[in-house]
Amino acid sequence: SISQQQLKEIKDFSNKNKISVKLIPENKAIYSKDFVLEHYGTTPILKPKQLPFEKIETHILKRFFDIVFSLLVIVCLLSWLLPILWILVKTDSKGNFFFKQIRDGVDGKQFYCYKIRSMKINKDSDRIHTTKNDDRVTKVGVLLRKTSLDELAQFFNVLKGDMSIVGPRPHMNIQTEKYLKEIDNYIIRNSVKPGITGLAQVNNIDMSTPDKLARTDAIMIKKMSLKNYFLYIIKTVTGSGAGDAVK
Numbered sequence: 001s002i003s004q005q006q007l008k009e010i011k012d013f014s015n016k017n018k019i020s021v022k023l024i025p026e027n028k029a030i031y032s033k034d035f036v037l038e039h040y041g042t043t044p045i046l047k048p049k050q051l052p053f054e055k056i057e058t059h060i061l062k063r064f065f066d067i068v069f070s071l072l073v074i075v076c077l078l079s080w081l082l083p084i085l086w087i088l089v090k091t092d093s094k095g096n097f098f099f100k101q102i103r104d105g106v107d108g109k110q111f112y113c114y115k116i117r118s119m120k121i122n123k124d125s126d127r128i129h130t131t132k133n134d135d136r137v138t139k140v141g142v143l144l145r146k147t148s149l150d151e152l153a154q155f156f157n158v159l160k161g162d163m164s165i166v167g168p169r170p171h172m173n174i175q176t177e178k179y180l181k182e183i184d185n186y187i188i189r190n191s192v193k194p195g196i197t198g199l200a201q202v203n204n205i206d207m208s209t210p211d212k213l214a215r216t217d218a219i220m221i222k223k224m225s226l227k228n229y230f231l232y233i234i235k236t237v238t239g240s241g242a243g244d245a246v247k
Contacts, residue, residue, distance in 0.1 A: 058224070058225070058226065061226055062164060062166075062226065062229060063161070063164075065165075065226075065229070066158050066159075066161075066164050066165055067158075067159065069155075069158070069165050069233075070155040070156075070158040070159040070165070071159065073152070073155045074155055074156070074159065077152075078152060078155065081149075081152070082152075085097075085116055085144075085149065088140045089116065089117055089118075089138075089140055089141075089144075091140075092138050092139055092140040092141075093120055093121075093138045093140075094120075094121065095117055095120070095121045096117060097116065097117060098114055098115070098116065098117065098153055099114070099115045099116070099117040099118075099119070099125075100112040100113065100114050100115075101113055101115075101125070101126060101172065102173060103170035103171065103172070103173065103194065104170060104171070104173065104176050104190060104194075105162055105163070105170065105190075105193060105194055106190060106191070106192060106193045106194075107190055107191075108190050110173075111157070111162040111163075112157075112162075113154065113157060113162075113163070113170050113194075114153040114154055114156055114157055115150045115151060115153050115154065116144055116149065116150040116152065116153050117141070117150075118137055118138060118140070118141030118142075118144045118145050118150045119134075119136045119137050119138060119141055120136050120137075120138055122136050124136070126172065126173075126174070127172075127174055129172060129175065129207055130145075151196055154196050155196070158196065161193075162193070162194075163193055163194050163195060163196065164192070164193040164194070164195045164196075165195060165196050165197065165229075165233060166195045166196075166197060166198050166220075166224075166228075166229045166232050166233065167192050167193050167194050167195025167196075167198055168189045168192070168194055168195060168198055168200070168217040168220070168221070169194060169195065169198070169200070169201070170194035175207075175210075179210055179214065182210075182211075183210065183211055183214045185214075185218060186214050188217075188218050188221055189214070189217050189218075189221070191221065192221055192224065197232055197233065197236040198217065198220050198232055199216050199217070199219060199220035199228075199232060200213050200216040200217055200220070201232075201236060202232055202235040202236055202240070203216065220232075
């Protein structure tokens with residue numbers, strides 16, 4: 001017989017390696033809330049439950065709202081705010097207004113993630129994550145990062161379809177390679193589009209605790225629904241925590 005722990009290990013392994021798994025149960029003891037029962041003829045088959053984000057209707061509706069939200073932000077906010085920020089950024093330091101960096105997207109597909117440049121031009125931007133009191137950050141960049149205005153450029157990524165408004169934050173490639181080796185089931189982040197905000201952001205979990213960040217992202221992905229999609233957006237805008245326990 002298979003224990004609940006073994007069942008969990010099989011499920012985690014299949015998720016990590018993108019393998020479709022179905023089990024023939026020996027008795028009712030193997031039944032789990034994480035699996036659903038099907039029948040091939042008279043033979044009972046257990047297969048992992050479909051997560052909310054895997055349902056086609058969720059995909060379509062989420063993409064529809066992503067397009068609507070990003071267009072509203074771009075037309076109503078960025079159309080007048082970006083020229084102001086452009087003047088501030090270009091006056092403060094040399095370099096392009098937009099900063100782009102290759103990040104991992106859904107299924108590991110890479111894309112250029114856009115931000116409003118908040119740092120001086122430096123050779124370590126693709127290797128070293130920003131730290132507290134980082135001298136690479138410009139004076140205007142401090143304000144942009146504190147208010148998250150530098151992330152507004154990612155609404156163009158959302159409109160293009162590389163990102164969603166809600167999803168795990170896209171990490172630098174060097175961080176992704178590191179965390180894949182160090183954090184169990186980290187690969188689950190690649191099963192959905194990266195996002196501008198999510199459960200980790202509304203709970204103020206930062207990069208200094210990558211294991212907790214990864215666990216929080218996994219919780220969000222497993223609970224991804226239209227209700228939570230709007231909940232995280234509202235919590236981000238209002239600045240209040242999402243209320244989900246993250247242990």
